Amino acid sequence: MKKISCIFIVDDDPITVFGIKKMLNSATSCDDIQIFQNGLEAFHAIKDRQAKGMNMPEVIFLDINMPIMDGWDFLDELISLDIKKQIIINLITSSIDPLDYEKWNTFKDKCPHPLKFKNKPIFKIETNDLVCMDVAS
Amino acid sequence: MKSLERVNQFYLLKQLPKATALLCKKGILLDASCSWLGIFSLPPQNETIDTKVFQLYPEISNLKKKLKEQKPFTVHHKIENTRETRHFKSYFAPWFDEKENVIGTIIQTDDITSEVEKEEQLNWLTNVLETKVEVSKTGWWEYSVEKDELLWCKETKRIHQVPDCYEPTTIEAIDFYKIGYCQNKVSMLFHKAIANHQPYDTKVMLVTFTGEERWVRITGKPFVKDGKISKVFGTIKDIHDKEIAETRVKEHQQLLSTLVDSLPLNVYVKDLESRKVLVNKGECNYFSKNADELIGKSDFDLYKDKEAQISRNEDIQVMKHLTPMIGKETVSKLNGKTTYFLTSKIPYFDLEGKVCGLIGMSLDITSLKKKEEQLRNLITVTSRQNQKLISFAHIVSHNLRSHSANFSMLLEFLKAEKDMEERKQIITMLNRASDNLLETMENLNQVVDINTKSPEIKKPIDLKYTISQALYNLSDYLKSNDAQIINNVAENIEVSCVPSYLDSIIGNLISNAVKYKNPDRTPIITINAIKSKEKLLLSISDNGMGIDLNKHGDKIFGMYKTFHKRKGAKGFGLYLIKNQIEAMGGSITVQSEVDKGTTFNVYFNEEN
Numbered sequence: 001m002k003k004i005s006c007i008f009i010v011d012d013d014p015i016t017v018f019g020i021k022k023m024l025n026s027a028t029s030c031d032d033i034q035i036f037q038n039g040l041e042a043f044h045a046i047k048d049r050q051a052k053g054m055n056m057p058e059v060i061f062l063d064i065n066m067p068i069m070d071g072w073d074f075l076d077e078l079i080s081l082d083i084k085k086q087i088i089i090n091l092i093t094s095s096i097d098p099l100d101y102e103k104w105n106t107f108k109d110k111c112p113h114p115l116k117f118k119n120k121p122i123f124k125i126e127t128n129d130l131v132c133m134d135v136a137s
Numbered sequence: 138m139k140s141l142e143r144v145n146q147f148y149l150l151k152q153l154p155k156a157t158a159l160l161c162k163k164g165i166l167l168d169a170s171c172s173w174l175g176i177f178s179l180p181p182q183n184e185t186i187d188t189k190v191f192q193l194y195p196e197i198s199n200l201k202k203k204l205k206e207q208k209p210f211t212v213h214h215k216i217e218n219t220r221e222t223r224h225f226k227s228y229f230a231p232w233f234d235e236k237e238n239v240i241g242t243i244i245q246t247d248d249i250t251s252e253v254e255k256e257e258q259l260n261w262l263t264n265v266l267e268t269k270v271e272v273s274k275t276g277w278w279e280y281s282v283e284k285d286e287l288l289w290c291k292e293t294k295r296i297h298q299v300p301d302c303y304e305p306t307t308i309e310a311i312d313f314y315k316i317g318y319c320q321n322k323v324s325m326l327f328h329k330a331i332a333n334h335q336p337y338d339t340k341v342m343l344v345t346f347t348g349e350e351r352w353v354r355i356t357g358k359p360f361v362k363d364g365k366i367s368k369v370f371g372t373i374k375d376i377h378d379k380e381i382a383e384t385r386v387k388e389h390q391q392l393l394s395t396l397v398d399s400l401p402l403n404v405y406v407k408d409l410e411s412r413k414v415l416v417n418k419g420e421c422n423y424f425s426k427n428a429d430e431l432i433g434k435s436d437f438d439l440y441k442d443k444e445a446q447i448s449r450n451e452d453i454q455v456m457k458h459l460t461p462m463i464g465k466e467t468v469s470k471l472n473g474k475t476t477y478f479l480t481s482k483i484p485y486f487d488l489e490g491k492v493c494g495l496i497g498m499s500l501d502i503t504s505l506k507k508k509e510e511q512l513r514n515l516i517t518v519t520s521r522q523n524q525k526l527i528s529f530a531h532i533v534s535h536n537l538r539s540h541s542a543n544f545s546m547l548l549e550f551l552k553a554e555k556d557m558e559e560r561k562q563i564i565t566m567l568n569r570a571s572d573n574l575l576e577t578m579e580n581l582n583q584v585v586d587i588n589t590k591s592p593e594i595k596k597p598i599d600l601k602y603t604i605s606q607a608l609y610n611l612s613d614y615l616k617s618n619d620a621q622i623i624n625n626v627a628e629n630i631e632v633s634c635v636p637s638y639l640d641s642i643i644g645n646l647i648s649n650a651v652k653y654k655n656p657d658r659t660p661i662i663t664i665n666a667i668k669s670k671e672k673l674l675l676s677i678s679d680n681g682m683g684i685d686l687n688k689h690g691d692k693i694f695g696m697y698k699t700f701h702k703r704k705g706a707k708g709f710g711l712y713l714i715k716n717q718i719e720a721m722g723g724s725i726t727v728q729s730e731v732d733k734g735t736t737f738n739v740y741f742n743e744e745n
Contacts, residue, residue: 121549
């Protein structure tokens with residue numbers, strides 16, 4: 001099982017958080033899983049970690065519809081930060097709005113981190129949701 | 138030959154009042170009266186002068202022969218000098234002696250110059266008359282009452298298309314007019330001319346000898362002497378072609394004016410100074426004036442200066458550059474009423490091809506414009522509703538999907554899970570998911586009700602009373618938050634509203650104002666109401682945290698949108714009341730500044 005140092009789950013729905021945590025248990029072993037209710041909380045945590053020189057999350061599970069700061073706004077803020085290491089970001093949403101899909105496409109191009117789009121429901125977290133496939137190989 | 142006795146005789150001759158001369162058989166002038174000599178400018182005669190008569194009548198070449206015949210005859214001759222020409226008539230008669238032997242010739246000469254001149258003048262006049270008749274195609278006729286005789290001139294006969302030898306009677310002449318009105322009329326006029334001495338001048342239809350129907354103008358004038366009529370003189374003129382042409386022109390004019398008047402257009406003709414020279418019925422009706430009041434007026438006399446100038450500029454453009462203006466939308470204000478026109482102006486040329494004004498046509502499209510406006514409003518409303526439906530469909534799909542996705546996921550877990558503890562937890566989660574779904578369904582139901590149920594009846598509600606009720610219901614919440622309420626709403630303001638909606642609107646806005654208070658300040662909430670004829674504005678202001686509208690402005694009334702981390706913030710209240718307000722034909726706006734406060738303005742539509 002792949003060991004991952006840090007995972008962020010950013011979602012205001014406790015059931016989804018419960019599900020992701022449960023699926024992560026059988027997909028990886030991670031000692032540092034952080035839960036955030038909205039984008040702003042997660043963003044503050046990342047900035048905090050960066051300031052303190054702590055390790056960045058390797059994977060983020062990000063909801064789109066959240067109060068205060070939604071997934072898109074969080075991505076905007078994240079892009080503005082200078083983060084050396086790539087973070088695998090999984091957008092988790094129940095939205096089937098084509099606009100959200102288009103938005104994902106534009107973010108995919110400008111985001112320095114791998115950005116995946118996953119429609120709910122999800123039943124299993126695959127290895128490639130957690131590790132960066134080396135494009136060069 | 139000459140004796141004293143004869144001399145005496147000749148002396149007598151000299152004195153004769155009538156110009157007289159005596160010739161010998163050889164044609165030599167023996168002697169003559171002074172007057173005769175005067176005519177020929179001859180000196181008194183004596184034996185020494187040998188005047189031959191033939192020299193005196195140079196134009197009569199056969200005078201010698203004629204004298205020999207010894208029979209009386211007459212010759213006309215003239216004597217010209219530098220000043221004048223005089224005409225004479227000379228009577229030659231044989232001169233007998235006592236034994237009836239011809240011994241010479243007696244000449245008597247009359248000056249007929251005045252007669253000849255009169256005759257010439259008469260000829261000339263006749264000529265003039267004939268020419269006139271010929272040119273004007275006016276014939277004449279004359280009826281002698283005494284003799285009951287009718288005389289037609291050549292032209293009159295030509296007009297009747299009868300041969301020159303035709304001699305009409307009055308009855309025949311009258312029969313030439315068309316049976317019915319025309320014949321009766323001529324008959325009556327002719328009768329009146331004779332009986333009452335009334336002249337006449339009229340237009341009637343003639344049926345010619347060859348059966349052709351032609352319009353003629355006839356006149357008749359009685360000649361009365363000592364109160365008694367002697368004759369009737371009259372003229373007849375063929376005016377058929379002119380009459381037909383005139384009729385045609387009149388018909389064209391009639392057609393044109395009927396056409397112009399019946400067109401559903403305002404038609405006008407303007408001169409170079411943009412003064413109206415012709416207006417149709419439509420134009421008159423538009424100004425509620427008759428044509429005489431409009432003709433000669435320019436737009437400056439009829440409209441305000443600014444509008445008139447616009448119109449005048451168009452006119453100049455059309456008349457100067459000769460480019461027609463076709464189908465331009467124009468607006469006219471008359472007595473405070475606005476009319477929209479589709480106006481065309483085209484240059485108007487005179488017969489010489491020079492521009493002399495313009496022809497304008499304006500189609501009133503006000504009702505069309507109104508319909509277009511209504512249609513546009515309808516489209517706006519429809520597209521707004523459509524937009525609302527789409528966004529609602531997305532909300533529904535998103536919210537329901539997220540719950541169903543949770544159900545699927547949890548059920549999948551449950552299927553695979555063996556551990557009892559874990560299963561228990563999954564079931565707890567399933568229960569929660571079910572509760573969430575129910576709540577969402579209930580919220581959505583409320584919104585669907587607002588938007589799909591036939592609009593609930595609006596009732597006049599006392600605003601101040603409703604507000605105080607809402608404040609009473611929230612009193613515990615307000616007290617626990619130390620909130621201060623400034624209610625500036627006047628007494629007796631009525632708002633036309635669905636009661637339950639008004640409760641919801643006021644309740645939501647006040648509780649929101651408290652919910653998003655600034656933790657460092659006591660919440661102060663101010664409520665104001667301004668009533669105008671069609672609208673009532675209710676504004677609820679707070680001194681709370683405020684919202685960054687640049688960032689969240691488009692989402693503030695969205696469903697499940699929250700912007701502050703506050704317990705109980707579900708992002709449904711504003712969405713609900715916006716739906717309620719709009720369902721009643723009103724609107725809601727927001728002004729906000731971060732850390733200062735927020736004002737919500739609710740506009741209630743007081744019209745039905």
